[in-house]
Amino acid sequence: MLLGVIADDFTGATDIASMLARNGMRTVQTVGVPQAGATPAADAVVVALKSRTIPPDEAVAQSLAALDWLLAQGARQIVFKYCSTFDSTDAGNIGPVADALLDRLGGIAVACPAFPANKRTIYRGYLFVGDVLLSESSMKDHPLTPMTDPSLVRVLARQVREPDSVGLVGFETVAQGAMAIGGALAALQRQGKRFAVVDAVADADLRAIGAAIADAPLLTGGSGIAMGLPENFRRLGLLGEVGAVTLDVPEGRAAVLAGSCSAATRGQVAAVAGRWPTLRLDPLELADGRQSAEAVIAWAAGQPAENPVLIYSSAEPDAVRAAQEQLGRERAATVLEDAFAAIAAGLVAAGVRRMVVAGGETSGAVVGALGIDALAIGPEIDPGVPWTQAMGASGLCLALKSGNFGAEDFFAKAFGTLE
Ligand SMILES: Nc1ncnc2c1ncn2[C@@H]1O[C@H](COP(=O)(O)OP(=O)(O)OP(=O)(O)O)[C@@H](O)[C@H]1O
Numbered sequence: 001m002l003l004g005v006i007a008d009d010f011t012g013a014t015d016i017a018s019m020l021a022r023n024g025m026r027t028v029q030t031v032g033v034p035q036a037g038a039t040p041a042a043d044a045v046v047v048a049l050k051s052r053t054i055p056p057d058e059a060v061a062q063s064l065a066a067l068d069w070l071l072a073q074g075a076r077q078i079v080f081k082y083c084s085t086f087d088s089t090d091a092g093n094i095g096p097v098a099d100a101l102l103d104r105l106g107g108i109a110v111a112c113p114a115f116p117a118n119k120r121t122i123y124r125g126y127l128f129v130g131d132v133l134l135s136e137s138s139m140k141d142h143p144l145t146p147m148t149d150p151s152l153v154r155v156l157a158r159q160v161r162e163p164d165s166v167g168l169v170g171f172e173t174v175a176q177g178a179m180a181i182g183g184a185l186a187a188l189q190r191q192g193k194r195f196a197v198v199d200a201v202a203d204a205d206l207r208a209i210g211a212a213i214a215d216a217p218l219l220t221g222g223s224g225i226a227m228g229l230p231e232n233f234r235r236l237g238l239l240g241e242v243g244a245v246t247l248d249v250p251e252g253r254a255a256v257l258a259g260s261c262s263a264a265t266r267g268q269v270a271a272v273a274g275r276w277p278t279l280r281l282d283p284l285e286l287a288d289g290r291q292s293a294e295a296v297i298a299w300a301a302g303q304p305a306e307n308p309v310l311i312y313s314s315a316e317p318d319a320v321r322a323a324q325e326q327l328g329r330e331r332a333a334t335v336l337e338d339a340f341a342a343i344a345a346g347l348v349a350a351g352v353r354r355m356v357v358a359g360g361e362t363s364g365a366v367v368g369a370l371g372i373d374a375l376a377i378g379p380e381i382d383p384g385v386p387w388t389q390a391m392g393a394s395g396l397c398l399a400l401k402s403g404n405f406g407a408e409d410f411f412a413k414a415f416g417t418l419e
Pocket residue numbers: 009011012083142143144259260261262283313314315319320323324332333334336337358359360361362363401402403404
């Protein structure tokens with residue numbers, strides 16, 4: 001193994017796994033830290049955690065366990081992958097996890113969630129989503145990690161142990177290329193900084209940053225930060241050329257489970273709702289027993305097979321707020337995640353073999369319930385969202401879609417990609 005990745009959610013894990021696979025690394029995604037058994041035959045292993053919104057001390061413990069495992073497998077460099085919209089709260093978990101990993105690995109770690117293909121860019125340390133600042137984007141209404149401050153330096157400083165340990169490598173330096181970026185990082189480290197937010201507005205910037213951090217023990221960011229890393233290993237003669245990624249698709253029915261309330265997912269749900277057999281999950285009805293996973297599974301079994309079934313809880317911010325006011329933020333999420341988990345298990349038991357899951361927390365709940373240990377990475381559907389295949393008996397094909405990723409026709413396109 002050359003590269004080890006610790007991802008704080010499941011969609012984020014497939015996002016970076018896809019980036020590495022497309023750039024020529026044989027990549028496997030594990031579901032949590034593998035307990036035992038052989039090391040996956042891969043150049044890169046992405047350990048998918050569900051640590052984005054759990055208590056910070058648990059996120060740190062899980063991330064350190066992942067680090068220990070990756071180092072024991074021989075990983076030469078570690079990436080801590082979080083969301084391209086820096087999803088977190090002031091309590092964490094990006095800062096506490098990054099601090100703990102850096103304590104073990106040393107050096108200065110870049111913090112760069114830029115992902116230009118999905119319109120996440122960083123300028124002067126401010127994160128833009130499309131044409132607006134993070135705080136003006138739909139992320140301000142996120143059900144679990146509302147983002148209201150666009151300054152990554154400020155947000156990270158609030159989360160790490162020492163607020164003044166966060167510096168900035170500005171665009172004027174990044175534009176000068178890898179040597180200049182490396183020099184700026186070294187200078188920041190001499191000033192006592194532990195983290196450097198690095199500007200990036202285009203893929204060329206990410207590739208230059210990648211070249212500058214070839215020897216850094218720890219990097220943090222979105223999947224974009226991994227773009228330039230395979231080339232570093234290739235330059236050392238450790239990696240071959242980029243090969244095609246294919247999957248062996250099993251026969252079976254198709255389903256979409258959408259638990260993301262992000263703007264992109266809401267649009268994707270609207271594009272097929274009613275055209276495909278559709279069922280909306282309501283947290284209040286699930287909580288008081290008017291809806292149940294068993295009833296949803298039975299409903300799905302009775303639907304014609306020519307189209308995928310769509311089961312979604314995606315809702316507008318007002319409806320999310322109303323549910324949270326009645327149930328509490330955590331309980332609303334848990335009720336839905338438990339339902340999606342049970343529904344996914346029931347659907348697979350009934351013969352579903354192609355499944356799209358929208359939302360990182362939702363994907364974590366679903367994959368956990370399916371008892372999958374590892375995923376092989378297949379072709380990309382839209383930037384950051386590949387098909388994956390469970391490495392085991394069912395051969396289930398899963399696309400774990402980040403809430404805000406994918407074009408409006410994503411669901412139809414996804415199943416089309418497999419044909
Ligand atoms: N109608 C709803 N009301 C309240 N909470 C909801 C509703 N629908 C979904 N949720 C909860 O909101 C959270 C959405 O998070 P999730 O990570 O699945 O999506 P996302 O944040 O959009 O995706 P990503 O993390 O990939 O960007 C989940 O915990 C989910 O259970």
